[in-house]
Amino acid sequence: MKPAPFHYHAPGTEGEALALLAELAPEEGRILAGGQSLIPAMALRVARPAHLVDIGNVPGFDRLTSEDGILRIRPCVRHAALGTGTVPGPLGALLETMRGHVAHLPIRTRGTFCGSLANADPASEWCLLAATLGSSMLLRSVRGGREVAGEAFFQGFMTTALAPDEMLVEVRLPLLAETVRTGFFEFSRRAGDFAQAAALAVLELRHGAIVAPRLGLGAVEDRPRRLPEAEMMLEGRAPSAALFREAAAAARAGLLPMDEDSYRLDLAETAIRRALSAATGVPE
Amino acid sequence: MSGLHDIVLTVNGERHAVRVEARRTLADVIREDCGLTGTHLGCEHGVCGACTVLMDDQPVRACLVFAVQAQGRALRTVEGLAQGSRLSPLQQAFVDNHALQCGYCTPGFLMLGTAILEQDPAIGDEALVDALSSNICRCTGYANIAKAIRAAAAAMRAETAAAEVA
């Protein structure tokens, strides 16, 4: 299980990296960030890029900043860097919670947030996060830069809006107000395994009613997304086990699962109910 | 097809100048080019953790890093744990608590355990189980591995306490 041969490039600046990408992308050139998804694929020889552009040495690529209510995550921010210690408020707490489900500790010291998004595995926790919150992605190439909203970024099974010569240079997540409540639930066979169903609920409670709910589902369809039917059902209503069940059933009806299997859909409903329960504090 | 890269790997404080293809993993280069075969390959796709080494004090899977990426980092492997004939407290605890049988997963667990003890020696039980779930052992059933890490933490606390008194 040794990787096939490739040419290795290690640019020292963002500009160099983009120039290399422009030149090499047509020749199966790819970015190497954390490598925790790419390298196993290369070991199995299901991925055989002819060129790798290692962005691990570009100064500033590991920068993580919170300003003006926005968390900015640059390309080489590792999973391990995201949590309550580095990000304030409920977003920091949510990152800390979800981070614990991202593979295992030694993967988290290398793998990157942006790398996960660019890889777009449907079971990825960070992809679910980005699809559920109002995120935006900054894509850049030698041709210029553009901003893509989170919902439009994930386009299919392991397919994103990224053109072959584009790099995801920054992901922007809104910092969450102190009144925002979050709940996350994931089911996997063993600790650290890929999720078989994952749900994220972000909402506020005002006068006992759910306000501005965002409900996202991952690992069931070919990409993570919000569940508008369920969100509409939740808006303005008091949380209860019955409501969670209703919302989950409504979501289920509209799902296009990768696996046409009622168990998988059952897991989706369970995940939704539990995420809502965790966010509202009401048992499901 | 691909060229050779001259790199210097610093492993357990020693510099190794090697010439490698970019596709050679850090695990293979440590084993074959640096001659340190204590780091083992169990799966080569990043699941079993047998190849765990420390890179700048963080546990990483050496099979998921290309050697060329590890230049300039401080690498630590199992061979660097003992001081001469003196085993580290964790190594000794593994022996005292029968935390190994075939020994194949042991270097990976020792490096993971070393990182845990350096970063959070008072780690809670649930967190310890979560951290150790990174690595697979096929022989021991794990109980003694967790026990050994706790024992090492206690031994290190006692040593620190004794040193402070002295």
Added chain:
Amino acid sequence: MDGLIPVEERPALAAGPGDFVGRSVTRIEDAPLVRGEGLFAADVNFTRQLHMRVVRAEFAHARILSVSTEAARAMPGVVAVWTAEDVADIPLIPFRATKVRGLEPYCQPVLARDRMRYVGEPVAVVFADDAYRAEDAAEMVVVEAEELAVLLDATAAPGEFAPGLHTEPTIVRKEYGEVEAAFRSAHAVVELELSVGRHSGVPLETRGAIARYDAARDVLELHGTAKKQHWNRDEIARLLGRPPQGVHLFEGHVGGGFGVRGELYPEDLLVCAAALRLRRPVKWIEDRREHLVATNHSREQHHRIRAAVDADGRLLGIDDVFFHDQGAYVRTHGARVVDLAAGMLPGPYRLPAFRVAGHFRLTNKTPSATYRAPGRFETTFVRERVMDAIAARLGLDRIEVRRRNLVTAAEMPHARPLDTLGVDVVLDSGDYGGLLDKALSRFGWDALQGELAARRASGECVGAGLAFFVEKSGLGPSDGVRVAVDATGAVELVSGAASVGQGVETVLAQICAEALGVDYARVRVVRGRTDRIEFGNGAHASRVTVMSGSATWKAALAVREMALDCAARLLQLPSSGLTIRDGVVMREDGLAGPTVTLAEIARGMGPNSRAMHGHTPGLTAERWFWSDHMAYPYGIHLALVRIDRGTGRVVAERYLVANDVGRAINPMLVEGQIVGGLAQGLGGALYEEFRYDPSGQPLSTTFADYLIPTIAEMPVVDVLIAEDAPSPLNPLGVKGAGEGGTNGAGAAIAAAVDDALRRPGAITALPVVPATVHRLLGGLA
């Protein structure tokens, strides 16, 4: 000193902990392993070595039309590429002695000839100067094949293996008592259809083989071996046309065996043939993806079992028909696993009549063989499900049903009119009911029932189950050990045993130290080396402590006797008044007096010593231990599980294994075997399975699909080691401890899940996966 091996009985090991035996001393193996200084197969390197890479079949069943190697040969670093033609002179890989006839045509060639029969079968090999380049070149070998129909279901009618041969090489039948009469007169008959999923040992170290031809000495060396060196040496020699003394097998450190490592595989023969022909060392290290499709699978069986009982739930007879999915070829175990399953199915119960037919069937999957508790993990599941079914049918308590059927201590030894592995099944000793009581008490079974009721009332889905198992161990027929004390007083013990990482050196050193009166840490143990001892039977079937341990006891006692005789003359004291402590011969009564060390005695027994005139020099003895019968450890598994209704996940919360091992030479190591064995048993009960798609493509090809339990999946485990029933068959009283932890896990988990679901008999197949449990719960609540 003498070549004679006296037949008289040696004194048995006294009960209770001795100076070393019975103590949880730390292992002498550990230092190099914790230092990262081990020598596993991948750590073995020779100058000028070539790396071998296997090109494997990509279809489950196909006629091979052509294998094109030119492109591969042209790749950088490639020295040779072989196909079946290049190794046509190497016969099919044989199997070990068995009474079963007609298996020969079903053996595997080292490289597929006209047909490929499973995905992963070796079709060609590439030899290159570097492992990366060998893999590059292997990709360039082009295999043209015409797909054939695949057979993936061992319960379906057999198909064609080759013209004139169908895919059921044999049916293993055993029968005794009046089976028909038992069913006619039964108060009730339970009938179950049960299956165990395909899974296997999957050690953390993959296989490896490094062959080197030492032209200077005309010796072919094979490194990286394990388990069964002497038989493998003999077969390799025979298959390659060399005399056995011209082949040496070496064992370094072994990263787990569990039955699957150390058998003779195509790759072992290929590296040996290549080393001889290419005149360079040849190294082959299996990768994980290869391992999961090429190393022996195990366990897949489907049983249709009927049990006849009287009104009190006592067994009158059992009739079992089962289908064993052997995979594509017969390997070195022949039909052994089927034989074991058939012979061990009755377990601990009194059974007046029994009939079993084990259909040994080939399919287009990876070939199968033994894996820890082979045939027993499967049949304990089957048999204990039957016992639970009897309880449910008659409205009896699950424990009570078992008590009524357990063979009692007074009935020991209990001979079944059966044989397995060519040996009569005679349960040698045991207090089954007594251990059951201890286990239930230790687990808190009675109090637990109240706890379960309370938890269920508060909405939890929880349950408990148990399984009784009987193991087999100490498979003979023999093993030998040579103990020698050198001029410095250091002791070397050479055994025909092998290591699979279990701690064989420490256990043998403890026994030797106990007998001889030296420090166990000063005993060097040599194992797995055909060049150091002429005969040996290796490490498998939990035999080493029994066989090599007993031989060690005898040999070390013989050396002790020699030393005391010598010392008696030197010290002018009767040998009966002397003892040996820490290598020093002294008065037994502790009074001051003259002493002499073993070193001094050894020096006096050298070849230049006048006193040795007419004798064979050296403070050395070689002794053999023979056994026609196996010893039968036994015990109970008790499991407490909780089910998550929303997902169907089964969480094992608490677990007890009670295991009578006759005698624990090192309790800490015995416990380690049990807990480690349990982890594997839980894997087979809940997580591990080799699955295939309808065309025979394996779906479990990486550790992302084949799920091995991590620490997070383990319950809190309590181990109760009992020594109530020492085996009367060996001077140590030991029974093996390697497999009990695995044996009952499938059965106990199934029982606990049934109990949690409140549906007796719900679980009929392993592994118990969340989707199944969720369905049994009726989907979403």
